Amino acid sequence: MGYPRGFGYVLDFSDRTMEEFFEDEFGVEIYDEQNQSLGTSKRNCLTGFLLRADKQTALRVLRALWERREGLIDAAPSSADAREAKSKSGPFQEVIDYLEGDLGSPNTEGVETFERDRTLEELVADIERTLAANKPEVAIDHLHTYCMKKFAHLLKARGINCDKDEPLHSRFGKYRKCLEAEQDLPEFTVRALKSFISLLESFNDLRNNRSLAHDNEILKPAEARFIFSSISAILVMVRALEAARYGD
Template structure:
């Protein structure tokens, strides 16, 4: 459930012209397609059902049901739509207020370990890749950035493994990480059984990340994972990279 307060809702509804039951200049079809593209959710899902099922009422239910991250992301996309595609309705001062509302919702739903995403070896390509991941986070385009994050993590883990003399040729990300965990455990780098277990669990998690990259990211023409789960993956990967960085210092 989002933290949109009544006064915020009034401002957003005014910008989107929702008093008549419509939302901006959307038809039912374009509204459904817009929300699916923006946040990966189906606005016609029964959880958004209401008395009349008008677009405005469904959007109000969306605000009630979904998290700050999802609502904030969608609001920014809707605001930009009004500015660029429904400009007769655009009011700069009101638009700025609505942007501030959306950013407030997003402020508590960001990747907390952003600074950990940095190359662990020199190379222009690796540095560019890290910048692309940062850009996806800063622009809140996490769904679109999943492929870049996977590529970054693969390069990062391959470098770690090579530094420990591990053969990485023709091996998947999770297979390389499994050998890395075995190696650092044997070298006594992990001080607790729990830390070792968490690292072993990460082997399975990275295998699942391979699936996300291949089937739920923009690496291929896929239906992209929703924003909320993309945020979870970004935070998990960033926290893991931060921990691995401290191990190797």
């Protein structure tokens, strides 16, 4: 974690850029007094935060730092610091692997039967069975199908039809515009909804190229677990916004 500047540092962050990174990426005040139990350096504040964080949050932070670290190494592959950092990757990756393996099955809170439809009922039941067997990588294809049906249903309820081949992110884009026209949404919610469009566009690619929808090399279980949880979080938020629409 100290690459490339030594003890007390975190990657290439200055005090300011580390503060901005944690605020922008995670909504965390990394220099908060609660994170200074071990000291006030960047390294100590990060360690203090990770000791307090739940496993899911700690894993998100470590993944983001890992990706930034790999980017720094790839930017200077021939430097001595980069070679040394590459040789010390093992323990960091082992921590990530441990946390990923300890998270259990993804939460299925966002997946529900929203109308009387036999295909939908079988789809939801199959997703639940697959996750109960702790195989999120197998559920990715059906989760995508579920999302396609969900947003087609929400649009149809507003008198808007979808073409059968209309991709998921396009359906969600139409739905987002409906929500913004119907409700006075907080700024954070507006920004979150916009960010979901690109996330769901990436989900299309994963479904086509990294799931059992075709003859693909499927995702690793840890990757699939994170993706499933992320998409489920979108569905939970949508359910809350729909409830607000009807004044529930």
